[in-house]
Amino acid sequence: MSNMKDIIKSFDELINDMNVPRNVRKRLEEAKNELLNNSVEKSVRIGKVISTMDEISIDINLPIYARTKIWNIVSMLESIRK
Numbered sequence: 469m470s471n472m473k474d475i476i477k478s479f480d481e482l483i484n485d486m487n488v489p490r491n492v493r494k495r496l497e498e499a500k501n502e503l504l505n506n507s508v509e510k511s512v513r514i515g516k517v518i519s520t521m522d523e524i525s526i527d528i529n530l531p532i533y534a535r536t537k538i539w540n541i542v543s544m545l546e547s548i549r550k
Contacts, residue, residue, distance in 0.1 A: 472548070476500065478541050482534060489529045495520065503545075514549045518542055 479500040483493050499520045503513055524530070525538045 472503075475503070475541060475544050475548075478537060478544070479503075482537055485534065487531055488534050489527070492524055492527055492530055492534075495524050499524070511549055514545050518545050518549075521545075 479496055482488055483496050483500070485493075488496075499517045502520070503517045505513060521538050521542045525535050525542075530538075
């Protein structure tokens, strides 16, 4: 089972990867900040981030390995959503 620390680490790896397009990195940063926003209920935050990640994953300019990492993040988020 994943924890939030692992998820944030995965976000940071993608955000700091210069092979990922800048617009995608910006959206990943926004999704990460949304996930860390404690003023909203955890399940709502996770749902919003999963939706954002699904949108990001269809970007045509996204490298394949980054898409796979995004899907892994979504999987980790779904495992802690419950």
